[in-house]
Structures are given as C-alpha cells and as structure tokens.
Amino acid sequence: MSGGIEIPVRVVEIEQATATVKRFRFAPVSGEPLPPFSSGAHVVVLMPAADRTIRNAYSLIDRAEDGSSYRIGVLRTPQSRGGSAFMHEQVTVGTELKITMPVNLFPLVHAGRKHLLIAGGIGITPIFAMAEELRRTDASYEIHYAMRNTSSGAFVDELRARHGDKLKLYRDDFQETLAVDAILPNQPLGAHLYVCGPAGMIEAILEGGREAGWPEENLHSERFQAPPTGEPFSVRLAKAGIACEVRGDQSLLEALEQAGVDAPFLCRGGACGQCEAAVIEADGELVHNDHYLTEADRASGAKIMLCVSRLKGRELVLDL
C-alpha cells in the first residue's frame, strides 16, 4: 500500500511484439476509467508469484482515449530476478494484477522549444508516450530509436505510422549507428534531449550532449534499473523491532516487504527518494546504487535507499 493507491486490472490483450518483448493491455477490473497520465510516467506492477509479490516498474505506453486500458511493454531479460519471467510466462489474457497510480519521474519540459527523444531497445516505452504527446500538441520533436536488428524494433510500425519522417532508426544489423555528434549540432536554442535505454547508452548520449556544449538543464534521462544483486546480509529495524535476512537476489526493500513491513516507495529504481532510510549502524560497507543521494549523503554513511542499495557485510540497522 505504501506505493500509493493500487488499481486492480485484468490483462485483456498480449502481443508478442518481438522474440523478447511482449506488450500487455490492462483494463480496470472495476470498469471505472483508468486515470489519464502524463507522458514519461510509469506504474509499478504487482505480480503474485508463488512465494512473494514481485513489484516492477514499467513505463506506460499509452491509454485508450476512454480510459478503458493502459499498455506496457516488457522485455524478457535473461538475468530476470523473476519479474519479466513472470510477465512472460505466467501472465495470460484474463490474469488479474494490481498496478499503482502512474508516477512521472521522466517528464517532458513543457517550456522546451524542441525535443530530441532518444531510445535504445525497450527504452522506447516512455519515449513512445512522449512522442505521442508532442505530436498531439504540435510541438517540434525528433525520435531516434536504436535497436539490435530490424526484428527487435518492437514499436517501429506504430511509430512510423504516427510520426513519419520524424522517426530515425538505427539498426545494428544495417551497420547504422546512433552517433550523437551527428544529431546535436545545429539544434535550436531551447532544445531538450531525453534518453532512455541501457545504462551504457545513456551515459554515452549524456556525455555526447555535454561534449556538444549542452547545459545539464537540457539533458534528461531515465534509467531502468533492476535492483543489483549481491551478497546476502541481515537487516534490523530498530524502532519496529523486526529483523530479517536479505537474499543475494533480493533487494532490501523486497526483503522488508516480505517480512511484512509496509515501506514507502515510488520508482523502485533509485531515482525518486521516497524509500530513503536512516542508517543507525552498518557492520560492513554500504553499496549505494541509487541516483538520488548526494556525494555528501553517501559520505555521511547515514542514509540508504532501500530499493536498490545494499550492505556488503553482516548486519545493517535502520531507524525504522
């Protein structure tokens, strides 16, 4: 519940978009329209696995005009910690799931003069929604979409139909490379760049932006980060008097949830700051994997983001 309001939904359509990507259409169980959302938003999908509830964040692709459905896209990751495997293998048409209300940590800058949308692979999902909003509002934009090969471009046909020449494709099998230094010169003042995709690609694009003299204020990204795995450790909540083990393939937040703790969260990807917790004692080294805490916060050793960070050591004591 601490991720906010939960909406029960039923899967009404599944498309095998590529060999590794499925698109899911969710309809509200209640029949009440699903709320509109701003492009770039995600929902957390709660998956009832046999032994636990898996919670993964997925960007919303679109919403039916009348609110009768949302779509998300899910990449089957080889190193799945359970979420994408569950979606691909367990979920069928008719499956009931819960989702949280949409949350947007990757918003368009509405005052921008032009918008360059850059996607790699499954990173296209928020970009798809952003492009649609820009099209609808007659804004100036370009879409640059990189993929391994033509058959892995899960959204090419739909994007081409909506955006025509504004869509540029970069297919590894055609030796097409997304060269940021070719895109960025000559963009008008007030342009903004948005990138979503694999971590390495994001870093390269952002660095390319800085190299082209773009200010940080005009560079935006969203990382889809699964909680990194690591060594198991123990956690104790000083106030609640609860102690539990965090498995190597489990995040701190997931372990606490499994122990029945109603911990707050929004993004589950180390970006929003909602799950920040105060560290009382750490018998070992804090491994910070988030994008939220400042260098000073990290140096203090007093804070940790439950969703992606962990302890390399024996026991962590939190002020919860």
Add this chain to the structure above:
Amino acid sequence: MTIQFKQETFRDDFTFSNSPEAIRRFPFPFDKDEYMYAVNIEQHMPGPVKSPFEFPIDIDEHYVSEMRDRALVLKEDPLRCQSLPHMITAEWDLLELLMESMAKNYPEHFTLTRDGDRWHWINRPLGIDQAFTFGDVSTLPQPPMEYVTRQCQGDFALLDQRLDNLWMDAGMITTQADWSLDFDIGMNFMEWHAPVPLAHDMGIFERALKFLLNLQQGRPVRRLNWTMTVNPRLDTSPENYHKWGADRTTVTPENVGDKVHLRVELQALWRLPRSNAIVFSIRAYMIKMNELVTIPKWGRRLHRVLRDLKPELADYKGLTRYRADTVAYLAKHDDGAPTSPGFFPDPE
C-alpha cells in the same frame, strides 16, 4: 443539501458575516495553545460531514458573493490571473478536477455531463450553462483556468515540475494574503517563499519541496495556514495595500470584535494527471472575533496563541498594530481553563 447563498460584500460596506452553521464548521487552525511553523501536511481525505474537509472542493454560503468579488478584482486588475503558455494542459487538468468535484458533491447546484471530449457544464447559482469541447480553448469564453476559477471559491496556483523543483507558472490569485502573482509568476518553490521569515532556516521549505515533488496522483494533501485581516476584505493584495493598509489603524477596543478577523487558508495540493503539474489551492475562510468567541475553546486558545506569538511572525502577518487590542478583547473570553487537544469545538 441545498446551500442558502448569502448576498454580502467584502469591500466598501463589508456586510460579510457567518451564519451559526458557518461558525461551527470554521477550520480553526490551532490544535494547541501556541503556534510555530511546522510542515503540518496531511492527506486531503474526506473529513467529518459538514466540515470544510468533507469534500475535496468546499463550496459554502459565501460562494455567490465571493465569485462576484473575484469578478470585480479582475475587472480592475487582469494581472491577477496569468498563465505561461506551457501550462495549458495543466489548465485543462484543473478544469476537470474542479468541475468533477463540484458536480459530484453538490449535484443540486452543479451538473457536468461528459460524452467523450464533448462536455456540458451547468452552474445554477451563477446561472451558467456551457457546452464545450475539452481540450479546445476556442469553445470556452475564457481560457480553461480562468473560466473554471471564476466559478470556484479559493485561489489557485499551477506549479510546473521540472529540474527537481516546482515553478509557479500559472494562477488565479484574487484573495491573497499579501503576495503578488504578477511578481511571483515564474518563480520556483524556494523563490516564492523568500519573504517568509524563520522558516527557511528551519529547513521547512526543503522538506516540504522534497515531499511535494513525490506527490502522487489520487493522493492530495492539505495544510492550514493563518493570518489576520481587519475588515472582511478578501482582496488583501500588495497591489492594493496602499488602499487597505490604513484599515489596520482603525481598530479600537470598541470595534475589535466586529472588525478583526482570523483568516484561515485551507491549502490543498493535487498532482494533476495529464500535465504532471501540481495545483495548489488556497481557500480563505474568515471569522470575526465576536463570532469566534461563541466557541469558548477557540476564544481561549486564540487569546493564548496571539499573546505568545513571536514578534517577527506578528510583523510578517501584519498584526502588530492591532495585536494588543485583539489580545485584550480575547482575554475577556479566556478564563484560564485548560483547552482540549485538537481543532474542533468541544461538544455542547
């Protein structure tokens, strides 16, 4: 439940007053006998029946007269309503939020019919019947924010979220406690709170901003703020301060009960769905001292709060000149008895 709308004024002859029912439902802001800043944000959940928290948007007996006063303010000074061009989606979000809430909770007075993007709005108290296309500004007589807020009590500011901050990029501000939309539009959260004393050093605004950046759709929050006003004047804007400032010197021990008003702002914040903006609503409620003391607990408590208020705060809230007279008046209604915890009147 049909509301009997009063005909009254908030300027010139100041005929505003509260009915006994309105006094009992007044959002008294002090839950203790002393006041200091706090973030004091809580979920904007439905509150007790007939309280100002019963519904997300509260419409009361002053509705028709307040809307008339707003129209007068706008006629004199159109800069009280402004919106930067990138806020148009947020304007439509606001229109939806207000019309939906008013129609759902006050069906005798307001009706909204939706058929796709073809909407039909009926506002009976103001005699308005408007068909329009949601998303098409050319189908309304004014832009959406102005249109709907000319028909809804409270000031409204629309906050754009970008670069990890909130930017006040649009608003309808006609009943403000001494701040200027025309001056503050385009400012971020820290900037528009700049004139507030003490709270910056306490870290209040950093915490509040961090909280609001993660405000969730469907989970609005609220807080109460307060100040005091001489005469029931809604438009205590800095723009007109040279016209109303002298009111503050007109308080005497004889007229304090009628002239001095506690002014409470019910501030609520919602995440808007299509724009990811936040709407910040600031709804002002006023109560005369002689109305307030009809609730014995409130008379005792306000006496103690005002008596012990820090001078910087008294100054910021502009009550230095008439504080002594007000405290003296309230002292007569404070027998020193202990007050019960919480905001609400004691049961009779």
Add this chain to the structure above:
Amino acid sequence: MLAATIKSRPIYEGLRLDGRAKRHLVAAEGEGALAVLDMLAGEDAALARATLLYAPGGSAGQEHGAKLAALRPDGFHPLPTQPTLLNRLEVILQTATMGTRIYVAGTEGFIGKVVALAQAHGVDPQSVRTEHRGSLARRVQCVHCKGMTENVTASPFVCSHCGLNLFVRDHYSRRLGAFQGVCVDAEVPGEIPPAEELFR
C-alpha cells in the same frame, strides 16, 4: 559579491568559461567588461568562437570597450545603450543553436534583463553564467502601479511613476529582473521612515 540571504535573488557565481561550448555569447555592461576581460584574456580558442556585446554603463568610460575590442573576439558589438544591446542580443538569440553558452556581467538590473531575454528563447536561467559588477543599485518594480524605477540606491524612495513612497522588499523576480517596491506609509499616510542609502 552580493549577499545571498535573499532566497529569491539569484546567486551570481562569477563568469567561468565553459570549455565545451561551441559558441560563447557574452553580454556586458559598464564595469562588467572587466569580468569579461578576466574570463577571456589569453583564451584564444574561446575568443575565436566568441561574440561580445557591450554597452558602457552610466559611470564607466569608454576605455573598457576598447579593451574588449583588443581581445579581437570573433564578433564584437559595441552598443550605445542597454536597449540597443538587448535588441541586438534578441536578433542573435533567434538563430542561436544549442551549444551556445550565454554569459552576462554588469549591474543586477542588466543581468536580470539578459537572463529574462534568454529565458524567452528557451534558455534555462540556471544555465546562464552571471557576474555582478558595478553599482549595487536596484531595479525596483512598484507593486501598485507596476512601473519600474532604475538605479534605486535608497529605501524608502519615491516611485518615479505613481509617486507613492516605496520601501524595497528583499524579494526579487527573475522574470521582471527587479525587486519589489511596496508602499511604506499605507497604514499611516505620511509616516515615512528616513531614507537610508543601502544599495550603492
């Protein structure tokens, strides 16, 4: 350096060359020229990509302009007044591209106008590099009549438009590039505290 105690007032961090910028667009007024000289002297690579606009300030002489010209930037536009400088800047901004870094140095009122103009062309104020030089005089907007009074050095002062006595509130609007002036004797007309020279 101006005190940073006013939360709505920008912090002018000082001019600092952005080594990665493809173009340097520099606007200076009066003694702001000295900040530009400090930043660009000897930076030949940057000068080859720099456009300088300069308007002499009220008190400062022409020799600053000559020194800037001697830097031999790619483009140099000495202009007679602030309004003509702002007009020229506006035209340049219309066709400027990303990768252009904007710098401004001079009085606070001038910085405010340049930042607001850049913002009107989609440039976030945080990405404009600024340095305050010269007079501490404030540009003040009368909250009552909305008229701007330039070079205010004392508070209270008389609004140059509506004639009300205004005190200068420590509240700054980036959009207007001005502080807020509020009637000082609204409560008791004529009760005006003595003017103090505060912003010289």
